Amino acid sequence: MLRTLTLLTLLALSPLASALNVVATTTNMAMLSAAVGGDDVSVTVLAPPDRDTHYLELRPNMMVSLRRADLLVSVGAELEVGWLPPAIQGTGNRRLNPGQRGYFEAAAQVELIDQVPDADRSMGDVHPMGNPHVYMDPLRMAQVGHALAARMGQIAPEHADRFSANAQAFAERMDRLVARMTEQLRASTDAPPGVLLYHKDADYLMRLLEVPVLGYLEPVPGVPPTGRHLNALVSELKGREGVMIANPWQSRRGPDFIGRELGFPVHVLPTNVPVDGDVADYEALLMQWVKAAAP
Amino acid sequence: MNRKNLLAAAVAAAMGTAWLPVMALEAASAAGTLGATGIDRARLTSGTQFNPQISVILDGVYYGASREVEGPAGFGDGHDHGHGHGHDHAHGLEEGFNLRETEITMSASIDNYLDGVVTLALEGSSGIEVEEAYLLTRALPAGLQIKAGRFLSDIGYINRQHPHDWLFVDRPLVSELLFGDHGLQDNGLQVSWLAPLPFFTRVGVEVLQGEEGIANYIGEGPLKEKSGPRLVTGFAKVSPNLGFNHAAQFGLSGGYADAFQQQEVHSSGRSENIDGRSWFAGVDAIYKYDAGGTYGHRNWVLQGEYYFREVDADYRNIDQADVLLDQFASRSRQDGLYVQAVYGFAPRWNAGLRAEAVGLTNKSLETNSNRSNFESFDASYRYAAQVSFAPTEFSRLRLQVNLNDYAHDDGDHAHDAWEVMLQYNVSLGSHGAHQF
Numbered sequence: 001m002l003r004t005l006t007l008l009t010l011l012a013l014s015p016l017a018s019a020l021n022v023v024a025t026t027t028n029m030a031m032l033s034a035a036v037g038g039d040d041v042s043v044t045v046l047a048p049p050d051r052d053t054h055y056l057e058l059r060p061n062m063m064v065s066l067r068r069a070d071l072l073v074s075v076g077a078e079l080e081v082g083w084l085p086p087a088i089q090g091t092g093n094r095r096l097n098p099g100q101r102g103y104f105e106a107a108a109q110v111e112l113i114d115q116v117p118d119a120d121r122s123m124g125d126v127h128p129m130g131n132p133h134v135y136m137d138p139l140r141m142a143q144v145g146h147a148l149a150a151r152m153g154q155i156a157p158e159h160a161d162r163f164s165a166n167a168q169a170f171a172e173r174m175d176r177l178v179a180r181m182t183e184q185l186r187a188s189t190d191a192p193p194g195v196l197l198y199h200k201d202a203d204y205l206m207r208l209l210e211v212p213v214l215g216y217l218e219p220v221p222g223v224p225p226t227g228r229h230l231n232a233l234v235s236e237l238k239g240r241e242g243v244m245i246a247n248p249w250q251s252r253r254g255p256d257f258i259g260r261e262l263g264f265p266v267h268v269l270p271t272n273v274p275v276d277g278d279v280a281d282y283e284a285l286l287m288q289w290v291k292a293a294a295p
Numbered sequence: 296m297n298r299k300n301l302l303a304a305a306v307a308a309a310m311g312t313a314w315l316p317v318m319a320l321e322a323a324s325a326a327g328t329l330g331a332t333g334i335d336r337a338r339l340t341s342g343t344q345f346n347p348q349i350s351v352i353l354d355g356v357y358y359g360a361s362r363e364v365e366g367p368a369g370f371g372d373g374h375d376h377g378h379g380h381g382h383d384h385a386h387g388l389e390e391g392f393n394l395r396e397t398e399i400t401m402s403a404s405i406d407n408y409l410d411g412v413v414t415l416a417l418e419g420s421s422g423i424e425v426e427e428a429y430l431l432t433r434a435l436p437a438g439l440q441i442k443a444g445r446f447l448s449d450i451g452y453i454n455r456q457h458p459h460d461w462l463f464v465d466r467p468l469v470s471e472l473l474f475g476d477h478g479l480q481d482n483g484l485q486v487s488w489l490a491p492l493p494f495f496t497r498v499g500v501e502v503l504q505g506e507e508g509i510a511n512y513i514g515e516g517p518l519k520e521k522s523g524p525r526l527v528t529g530f531a532k533v534s535p536n537l538g539f540n541h542a543a544q545f546g547l548s549g550g551y552a553d554a555f556q557q558q559e560v561h562s563s564g565r566s567e568n569i570d571g572r573s574w575f576a577g578v579d580a581i582y583k584y585d586a587g588g589t590y591g592h593r594n595w596v597l598q599g600e601y602y603f604r605e606v607d608a609d610y611r612n613i614d615q616a617d618v619l620l621d622q623f624a625s626r627s628r629q630d631g632l633y634v635q636a637v638y639g640f641a642p643r644w645n646a647g648l649r650a651e652a653v654g655l656t657n658k659s660l661e662t663n664s665n666r667s668n669f670e671s672f673d674a675s676y677r678y679a680a681q682v683s684f685a686p687t688e689f690s691r692l693r694l695q696v697n698l699n700d701y702a703h704d705d706g707d708h709a710h711d712a713w714e715v716m717l718q719y720n721v722s723l724g725s726h727g728a729h730q731f
């Protein structure tokens with residue numbers, strides 16, 4: 001029994017004992033952590049890519065990953081508020097407490113749009129500090145990458161130069177990606193007609209691409225589309241051109257209704273790369289959005 | 296010491312916490328260096344930095360019953376302090392409109408070592424009870440955590456949940472009848488350890504004062520005085536790693552109370568006294584399936600718990616002139632279980648079924664007719680069905696129907712009762728998070 005326990009303990013402690021243990025909340029954050037950390041980090045992800053990070057429920061095994069983590073990389077701005085705080089609290093890993101070096105929020109590293117300082121809950125599940133979905137903006141992700149490299153460098157100073165070089169390489173890739181995205185957009189249209197989104201999760205990208213957002217299927221954030229709201233959208237947008245983009249986990253009924261009533265093409269696109277996805281996956285994901293937004 | 300540290304120290308001092316120099320680790324604040332944007336922020340939160348996060352739960356129930364509901368035979372009141380037999384309404388609900396406890400929770404980091412949590416329950420309109428008020432360490436090494444103060448014990452699964460986390464309107468009978476109206480909630484200390492294994496394993500022990508329910512204590516009159524702490528509990532929880540979509544947890548728990556006392560004083564002045572010790576053991580299992588739909592659509596939650604309690608007691612029947620009329624020593628053995636399943640049949644909607652049994656073994660703490668031993672009773676059963684609708688994360692409406700098939704003191708089962716409950720449960724204030 002004792003021998004088994006010792007063995008199990010060693011097994012638990014062994015994976016890449018020398019590398020920095022990074023736990024990322026989402027697959028996009030895992031992608032960024034791996035891009036910046038390179039071979040000097042091992043990355044575990046808590047939330048699967050195919051569902052709404054905000055509504056995830058705590059699983060006990062999240063704490064197993066967090067217990068041995070040196071660094072937790074989250075999207076932040078309370079996107080993970082429903083499950084991450086109790087997960088951190090339940091692990092008792094002092095390195096990850098907010099304010100410590102091991103706690104990193106992407107949203108806290110960049111300027112956020114849609115800040116609503118005077119928000120209240122009648123406006124839905126708003127984030128008063130700003131829109132947390134910064135991972136849909138490659139330029140903000142590049143900024144986050146630099147901040148993350150600095151943080152990783154504080155924890156593992158021996159690799160600091162490599163982290164910062166990786167972050168620089170990532171940022172340059174993102175610059176090139178934005179150039180490619182703009183080119184793609186201009187090649188298909190001079191004035192993109194605009195997109196109708198399900199939730200406010202692609203606003204950063206649309207702003208970057210200068211594609212107008214025509215509206216949202218949710219009447220207020222966190223509340224699924226109502227018939228009344230959909231009808232209002234239809235009468236408001238009747239006769240206009242546009243594109244409907246939803247996420248895989250959202251119900252197809254609202255988007256299909258819009259497609260039928262307004263003749264918008266309906267796209268269902270992911271916002272997170274697959275598990276173990278890399279920078280190329282992230283670039284491909286964003287290019288998919290560009291292609292959808294520029295019919 | 297900069298201004299921030301000074302403030303933190305002042306807050307800690309004001310809250311009466313002892314500084315814990317043993318735990319003094321490098322307070323490695325990331326604030327020392329600015330990020331790429333020059334923004335000095337570790338975390339974005341809608342809470343104000345130094346005020347506790349406050350949330351308020353409002354809970355109201357409309358209750359109707361087909362007949363007056365008496366408690367299951369052999370379990371007295373469940374929260375018996377010796378004030379007569381259990382002819383209370385179930386769950387303390389009256390027919391018509393009920394305001395259930397209004398819960399106010401405040402939580403904050405006290406300093407970089409401790410979190411503080413206070414939950415006050417405004418019971419209907421009758422008074423304030425401190426439901427929880429504890430400190431929790433956040434900086435102990437090796438996966439250790441200490442909780443101190445007043446808290447809901449970590450035994451089993453549902454015990455540590457507050458009513459708004461329940462998937463049904465009411466507390467399972469076994470929890471209410473063996474552990475008390477609020478479950479096992481006591482003052483004391485908990486040490487728990489998250490083991491460094493590749494799957495979730497948490498074990499812990501609690502040393503508790505022992506005041507009510509499983510460790511009911513009176514300590515006056517003919518009942519021996521015993522100094523606290525009088526209750527020790529232990530628990531272990533294991534959760535195999537089943538990937539992103541499935542989560543299961545299996546638990547074992549048990550406890551020993553050095554004092555278990557009950558007293559029933561009759562109007563004549565005669566008193567019946569039970570003085571002894573108790574122990575309990577239980578198993579719990581929970582499985583959750585995350586289907587990846589919106590707002591809980593197609594999700595499953597399966598949950599069940601079983602507990603057994605034994606009280607090794609001396610019974611004494613004493614008249615008003617302190618003359619001992621009857622006495623015997625015996626063991627009461629009682630148990631109970633519930634199993635339930637809840638399914639998200641549409642986005643924002645779920646429906647569930649629950650089946651319960653208490654007293655499958657039912658040698659109670661009530662005496663037989665010639666006062667020579669404790670009486671045994673039949674088992675009691677309850678079945679429940681609920682449908683609930685959550686318009687947003689912050690509000691919920693629930694309709695529940697119960698069918699009670701309770702045994703009665705006279706051995707009769709012919710008192711089946713239907714109960715119907717319509718509940719609202721909403722939360723105000725900071726965005727709540729849920730434990731597993």
